[in-house]
Amino acid sequence: MQVAKPVGRNASALKYDILSALGVSALAGDKHRQRLMLRLIVLITTRYNWQINELSIGRAEIARLWSVDERTVKREMARMRSAGWLEVKRAGVKGRVTVYAFDLDAVLSGTADSWDTIGADFTARMQARHGGAGTSEGPGAAPDPNVIPFQPLTTRGRGGVADGLWAQVLTRLHAEAPALTNAWFGQLSEMAHEDGRVTLAAPSRFVAGYVSTHLMTQLLAAYSALDPSVRRIEVIAAGV
Template identity: 55%
Template sequence: MQIVRPVGREAAAKKYDILSALTAHALAGDAHRQRLVLRLMSLITTRYNWQRNELSVGQREIARLWCVDERTVKRDMARLRAMGWITVKRQGARGRVSVLGIDLDRLLLDSRPAWPNIGEDYIARMTGREAALGDPEEEAPNVVPFRRSEATPVGQGPWAVIRDRLLAEDPALFDAWFACLVETGQGEGILHLAAPTRFHATYVRTHLLGRLQMAARRADASLHSVRVD
């Protein structure tokens, strides 16, 4: 999936697209999800620095904005960190609040199932297919995908759940980089995977390890790390 970046001449429109994804995701869920997403959106629209990807605001100020107590702020911010939507860029110290970041990639991946509720034009814009919609003669990209059917079956267990999550998030990325990974063991909270080549393992560790680890934690809370050899 092509991730939308709020930069360049169309930055304002891209910001609206990201907020639209959050809105659709919230409305497709229950009251608890709606409240949590609304609170995050309030931080984005009032305190978030889009260019630097920084959110620097104290718990007391957040509590005032949300009209709640600081205990509620701690609980909901912890939930957002566990979801991978908020990351700590610099831990706070005495007299200085923490500097947080927002993982837009993770946010958009999680909200993607709700995009059809907005419309096909939105999906095309967010996935980079907008230009192709008006040109049926446009040729398909010169890409040779991996055949998913050739991937080694994984049976049951956390790795099977993780694979399903990764496939649902981005089928093309899954086929190219995750489908051929094979579980070789698990212990002490670490999931061990084997890649078919050294280059493949290096690429996954460099570019995709964060996504793997997030999917692992969501599939099994006891998994805190993934190693690819």
């Protein structure tokens, strides 16, 4: 995972940030999302070991914490695993409960649409952590130098400068969605563009995954409006 581990001097700030992101994102969703994310928060706050990234708990105990039956627990835990939030670290055997691990990147990627609701400083901290900078000191910290605002003439591209079609795409995206461009599209660079296929590089797996999952429609529309031959875009993590 690219996100900083919530241990050490700034552990408390990062833990609060994670829980804040989950809570605000839950409140912005429907009742089913709210309930699922509240159940996730309860697991984190009651039984999760932050230092070793382990959730060691049996189905019966979860059912008691959630005030549901074990069948509901089985279904909801499967939903969390399907979303990529949880993975089985050690399968349960007779006399031992299943041990889970949280993928904090996956958890937070599902909340990114709500970061700006908390505040611009929160968004900057999350971007810095996911970008691998890992230098944010928590609330009140100065903006990380690796969080780059949108600059149409100097945004990274092949050779370090966005030019040609990619620069036009970024300008179009910024005109339509400046916040998304500042937060996400501006971090990308064009690696290849041929035969109707575009390959873009992102600074981390988190950014690549988020753009691919949540923002591909806008990205493809902007490219296609300027070059109708573009039919496919792939976003990869640079250096991975």
